[in-house]
Amino acid sequence: MKKILVVENNKQNMYLMSRILKNAGYEVLEAWSGEESVEVAAKKKPDLILMDIQLSGIDGLEATKRIIGLEMEKKVPIIAVTSYAMAGDREKFLAAGCIGYIEKPIDPDTFITEIKKYLNA
């Protein structure tokens, strides 16, 4: 079973994404802050990370950089999950090392298709 780490500090969003992902047959790891995401990524070695950008503490960009800096056998793809208002910043996400981004609010009808696209990439 593929492991997906969801980094999100909003309870309902976390519940929503984890519900959809579990329903599609993925194992979901949760991290509620940037710091936690780095820890979980190092320990559990997920197959994909969905990274909220607006986090308290270190933000998603910083967390992304730190995760990429971890010495892991396999490089884990990180997807920025961010609101439309910040979509103009996507160059920043890419520069930080994200390989793509998904716009919030997520669309349950297309969410899994997109996840699969990145997992297979």
Place this chain on the structure above:
Amino acid sequence: MAITRTEQETSLFELKEFLLSILANAPYGILALDLEGEIIMTNSLAIEYLGKKMSVNRAVGKNILELFKDVPPLTKTVETYIKRGRKPFTVPSIQINKRFMLIKGRLILEGTILMIEDITDQKIIEDKLRKQTQELEETNIRLKEFDRLKSMFLASMSHELRTPLNSIIGFTGIILQGISGEITEDQRKELTMVKNSANHLLELINDVIDVSKIEADKVELFISEFNLSDIVKEIRDSFTAAAEEKGLKMSLKTPKRLVIKSDKRRVKQVIINFISNAVKFTDRGEVEIKVVKKDKKAEVSVRDTGIGIEKKDMNKLFNAFSRIHSGSVMREGSGLGLYLTKKISRMLGGEVTAESKFGKESKFTFIVPLEHK
């Protein structure tokens, strides 16, 4: 012809009278001083400007330092420039009896000429101007601050508004998918309405964000190379379901490849807007999408057999908040859609145009340069 002594004296006398009358009528105060500062010649304006009441004849022969010892700025200047330096000078402004004087000193043989000008009125205007300029600057700073607050407000508001929408759209979505158990047909219908309304609300918020960003000149373009044909196909596909639901035929004519260099997301936004409008305002018939290359530009046109636009409404079509109420059914929208397409197309160096036959058809065209400069 030889000039006799008397004639010479007469003409000298006349010359002196002539010069004095010029002096008396000059629009400046004039004082001619010798090297010691003694007044050789002056006019009444000079005496008046320097704050004294006496005749010209009484002033002549007196030393300026003595006569005007109660006007320290003047005596100080005279001492400095005339006695010590003997250089031409200008004192931009000294205040005498609540009026402001400009004094210029020019050297002449064995002395100095002082020209005194009353610049009080000028100074009042200047002060007024300076005050107004300062007020304008302050207003400007306040306006910029307001603008910043407005942008911040919009940015944070839109974020806050979107957070609950994440839940509404997401959870109605998963209930509709049956993830949380089976639902009845009625429940499906009603939840679909909730989801559609939530999506509509999201579009409104996004439009408001875009307009505020564009008006604040805060839109950054991200130029990349992409196949416009693919983009249009992709957008067409996303509207197939909506068109079928209304029984509309949708056709697309495009070359296989038409690579352009522009902002992909913004280009998509314009085309989505056109097709969305076409589907929204057409109840029977078809939506026809065409992509063509013309010179150094790409043209995407969307024609529909919808309600059309009345001639009188054509010129306000692309204005902000201009909802045109053709037909009887109120159609949803923010009134910002076409306004945004106009703004975006200009940012991309292109344009948008519209033609219509009222009650019959409309055609919207988006022209964008093949290469953004």
